[in-house]
Amino acid sequence: EFRRVLFRSKKIVALLLAIFLGQLGIHNFYLGYTKKGIIQLCVSLLLSWTYVAPLAIWIWALVEGINAYQGKQPDADGRPLSD
Secondary structure (H helix, E strand, C coil): CHHHHHCCCHHHHHHHHHHHHHHHHHHHHHHHHHHHHHHHHHHHHHHCCCCHHHHHHHHHHHHHHHHHHCCCCCCCCCCCEEE
C-alpha cells in the first residue's frame, strides 16, 4: 500500500528525484520541463570539476523539489501535481 501511495503522488516523486538526482535535472524531466532539465544536466556535467557549481545546482534542484511538493510548481502542462 505504501509503495502504491508513494508512486501515485507526483509531489513526493518530484521531491525525491530533486533530492537524490537533482543535479542531473531528472525531476524537471519527470515534470515535463525538458529545457530546464537539459540546462541543469549540461551545467552539472560541464562544471562537475568545480565544487561550487554542483552544490549550487543541487540547492537549485532542492528548492524546486520543495516548491513542487508544496504545490507551488505545476507540471509543464500547467496541471497541479497530485497528492
